[in-house]
Amino acid sequence: MKKILLSILLSAGILVNGWAEKNDEGMWLPILLSQKNYGDMVAHGLKLTPEQLYSVNNASVKDAVVWFGGGCTGEVVSNEGLLITNHHCGYDAIAGLSSVSSNYLRDGFWAKSKDQELASPGLSVQFLVKMEDVTTEVMAALKDIPFEQWQAKLPEILKPITKKATDGTNYEAFVREMFKANQFYLFVMEKFTDIRLVGTPTESIGKFGGDTDNWMWPRHTGDFSMFRIYAGKDNKPAPYSKDNVPYKPKHFLPISLKGIKDGDFSMIFGFPGRTNRYETSYGVQMAIEETNPAIVKLRDKRLNIMKAEMNKDMAVRLQQASRYAQIANYWKYFIGQTEQLKRNKVWDRKTNDEATFTKWASGKAEYQNIFTNLDQSYKTFRPYNKHGVYLREGVLATPMMSYAAAYLDLQKILSKDTVDPKALAGAIEMIKARQSGFLKIYNKEIDKNILASMLDAYYSDVEISQHPEYMAEILKSKGKTNSEKFMSFAEKVYNKSILTDTTATGKFLRNPSLKMLDKDPAIKCALAFLKNYNERFKPFADNFNMAITKEGKAYVKGLMEMSPSRNFYPDANSTMRCTYGNVKSYNPKDAIHYTYFTTLKGVIEKAVPGDAEFDIPEKLTQLYNNKDFGQYADATGNVPVGFITTNDITGGNSGSPVINADGQLIGTAFDGNWEAMSGDIAFDEQYKRTICVDVRYLLFIVDKFGGATNLINEMTIVK
Numbered sequence: 001m002k003k004i005l006l007s008i009l010l011s012a013g014i015l016v017n018g019w020a021e022k023n024d025e026g027m028w029l030p031i032l033l034s035q036k037n038y039g040d041m042v043a044h045g046l047k048l049t050p051e052q053l054y055s056v057n058n059a060s061v062k063d064a065v066v067w068f069g070g071g072c073t074g075e076v077v078s079n080e081g082l083l084i085t086n087h088h089c090g091y092d093a094i095a096g097l098s099s100v101s102s103n104y105l106r107d108g109f110w111a112k113s114k115d116q117e118l119a120s121p122g123l124s125v126q127f128l129v130k131m132e133d134v135t136t137e138v139m140a141a142l143k144d145i146p147f148e149q150w151q152a153k154l155p156e157i158l159k160p161i162t163k164k165a166t167d168g169t170n171y172e173a174f175v176r177e178m179f180k181a182n183q184f185y186l187f188v189m190e191k192f193t194d195i196r197l198v199g200t201p202t203e204s205i206g207k208f209g210g211d212t213d214n215w216m217w218p219r220h221t222g223d224f225s226m227f228r229i230y231a232g233k234d235n236k237p238a239p240y241s242k243d244n245v246p247y248k249p250k251h252f253l254p255i256s257l258k259g260i261k262d263g264d265f266s267m268i269f270g271f272p273g274r275t276n277r278y279e280t281s282y283g284v285q286m287a288i289e290e291t292n293p294a295i296v297k298l299r300d301k302r303l304n305i306m307k308a309e310m311n312k313d314m315a316v317r318l319q320q321a322s323r324y325a326q327i328a329n330y331w332k333y334f335i336g337q338t339e340q341l342k343r344n345k346v347w348d349r350k351t352n353d354e355a356t357f358t359k360w361a362s363g364k365a366e367y368q369n370i371f372t373n374l375d376q377s378y379k380t381f382r383p384y385n386k387h388g389v390y391l392r393e394g395v396l397a398t399p400m401m402s403y404a405a406a407y408l409d410l411q412k413i414l415s416k417d418t419v420d421p422k423a424l425a426g427a428i429e430m431i432k433a434r435q436s437g438f439l440k441i442y443n444k445e446i447d448k449n450i451l452a453s454m455l456d457a458y459y460s461d462v463e464i465s466q467h468p469e470y471m472a473e474i475l476k477s478k479g480k481t482n483s484e485k486f487m488s489f490a491e492k493v494y495n496k497s498i499l500t501d502t503t504a505t506g507k508f509l510r511n512p513s514l515k516m517l518d519k520d521p522a523i524k525c526a527l528a529f530l531k532n533y534n535e536r537f538k539p540f541a542d543n544f545n546m547a548i549t550k551e552g553k554a555y556v557k558g559l560m561e562m563s564p565s566r567n568f569y570p571d572a573n574s575t576m577r578c579t580y581g582n583v584k585s586y587n588p589k590d591a592i593h594y595t596y597f598t599t600l601k602g603v604i605e606k607a608v609p610g611d612a613e614f615d616i617p618e619k620l621t622q623l624y625n626n627k628d629f630g631q632y633a634d635a636t637g638n639v640p641v642g643f644i645t646t647n648d649i650t651g652g653n654s655g656s657p658v659i660n661a662d663g664q665l666i667g668t669a670f671d672g673n674w675e676a677m678s679g680d681i682a683f684d685e686q687y688k689r690t691i692c693v694d695v696r697y698l699l700f701i702v703d704k705f706g707g708a709t710n711l712i713n714e715m716t717i718v719k
């Protein structure tokens with residue numbers, strides 16, 4: 001029975017190489033929607049025209065969507081540049097603006113008028129002005145250049161393209177490769193840097209459920225915050241000035257209070273960061289067996305050390321909050337990815353796809369050796385893989401070690417017989433630029449304990465023959481056990497280094513010498529590990545990366561040739577994409593059903609007084625007890641909190657608008673679900689869901705909890 005069904009599907013061309021065509025997979029390039037997806041979008045329920053989705057000349061949905069802070073997405077919801085994004089996207093700015101006495105992270109913040117809005121230095125947003133396929137032009141220039149040299153030659157090839165696209169404008173442009181460098185697209189952006197915090201719920205609402213609930217459904221987090229874009233009087237980008245005015249957008253999203261049902265159309269525009277959907281079984285195997293467990297193990301240790309210090313002191317907690325959240329987010333991500341790669345049988349699926357491909361490729365010189373080559377490359381590289389992880393995620397992962405590593409260039413320059421003054425000035429500039437970022441997040445106790453712990457882990461887990469000679473010197477430190485020795489070594493490093501002393505480093509950088517570099521124990525330690533790796537093992541990593549990029553490019557090209565009618569989409573790469581699908585419940589496991597929405601009742605049920613992750617503000621309980629829900633309750637008299645859709649998103653889409661068939665905002669996307677954590681490597685049709693804050697909860701918090709009716713009045717609300 002199953003076999004018959006499969007052969008019917010195959011002959012109908014629905015299952016091609018293991019990918020089903022008719023599902024909600026796909027992070028589509030907006031410029032291609034009208035040609036590639038529009039009919040399917042309408043079949044899913046969309047009521048807008050292609051021009052309303054993406055247009056260069058007329059206002060369209062794309063004009064209401066911004067790349068937020070270079071790692072998230074935001075949406076414009078008023079004609080005065082009011083933005084919604086996630087709480088976890090505003091987190092760094094909110095924590096940065098907070099102090100022990102004005103603790104916006106803990107207590108929330110609501111500007112009741114524009115003059116109360118808080119400038120957030122360092123934050124920027126970018127609009128997509130237009131995008132363009134420049135493959136023909138770029139490929140023509142690359143025609144006679146061997147692939148190994150592409151990376152070096154590309155900047156020079158792309159320069160005239162981006163220059164032409166921006167000449168006489170205030171725009172910025174870049175070109176990104178797509179489909180593993182088989183295609184190239186130009187993106188023209190407009191960047192605003194005067195961004196101000198307008199409102200945020202308390203962390204107990206915005207991060208409700210903390211790391212325990214992170215990456216999971218059912219979810220009850222009010223993960224949103226609000227900012228405003230300011231521009232010069234000409235509505236063009238301008239650096240912060242009190243004379244700047246709210247930006248007038250080309251388009252903003254009206255907000256729907258009409259509610260959602262299972263099966264309703266939903267689409268998301270945003271800036272997904274990175275996927276690797278064309279990853280091979282070899283990559284999956286290395287991730288499961290080695291890379292992911294190593295990352296999790298090292299992050300676990302770092303997080304415990306950070307947590308212990310953060311719990312002692314509110315100022316330390318505020319200083320470390322954002323960094324901690326980032327490390328914890330991907331700590332749990334890699335646990336989930338490993339678990340779901342296994343459960344969803346991704347290795348088996350990839351292996352089957354590869355067998356089909358290899359059969360097709362037989363006799364085709366360009367494609368037939370891809371997998372034997374990959375097999376060889378993985379075998380050659382595997383003995384050195386762990387080492388790289390233990391440097392990035394271990395020994396060099398404290399702020400001070402990572403900053404100390406920046407002195408490597410300086411050391412190289414000073415080691416030459418004749419010192420190049422221009423290179424020297426550049427290296428010093430780079431160090432100075434890194435210094436302020438380092439000092440902002442530096443904490444001696446945390447750093448010191450992490451270094452000791454990471455050295456210990458490196459010593460026991462990285463192949464002894466790969467250790468730097470310097471390890472022997474470290475092990476001469478005082479102590480009975482190795483752990484004690486690593487700790488007393490770390491003590492010495494952090495007591496003696498001058499890196500935290502700006503006067504001393506300033507003096508050193510005015511007249512730098514090799515001798516001083518060698519004298520500072522932090523620089524000495526970081527460079528010993530880094531140089532050992534760079535000189536002995538990095539060549540293996542470089543060769544490996546070149547080989548898998550090259551084979552990966554051939555594989556994707558071959559796949560496209562093998563299935564000419566399949567609708568391919570490129571991996572995420574922080575460029576604007578659209579995904580469409582439906583609001584949809586699911587069954588995560590045998591006998592368990594997850595409905596598609598959560599409510600305030602569930603928040604109250606989950607609340608644990610005094611708990612760091614699950615406590616809720618008294619006022620929220622009161623609003624619930626008094627049923628003081630304003631216009632935000634659903635037909636059953638409850639306030640909806642979260643919902644799920646079949647949309648295809650990843651990190652970077654955080655804060656993205658979730659839009660209904662009429663082009664109105666119904667929610668803000670903020671997470672993926674546990675059962676589909678393998679999603680960055682393989683979309684899972686059955687389980688993949690996007691987790692969103694319902695816009696009614698968002699407005700309820702702004703209005704009833706925050707009392708910011710000024711913001712409610714500013715938005716266009718459709719009932």
Ligand code: ARG
Nearest residue numbers: 088210211214329654670671
């Ligand atoms: N998992 C979410 C994402 O990557 C981030 C959630 C932030 N919350 C947290 N508890 N760390 O988009």
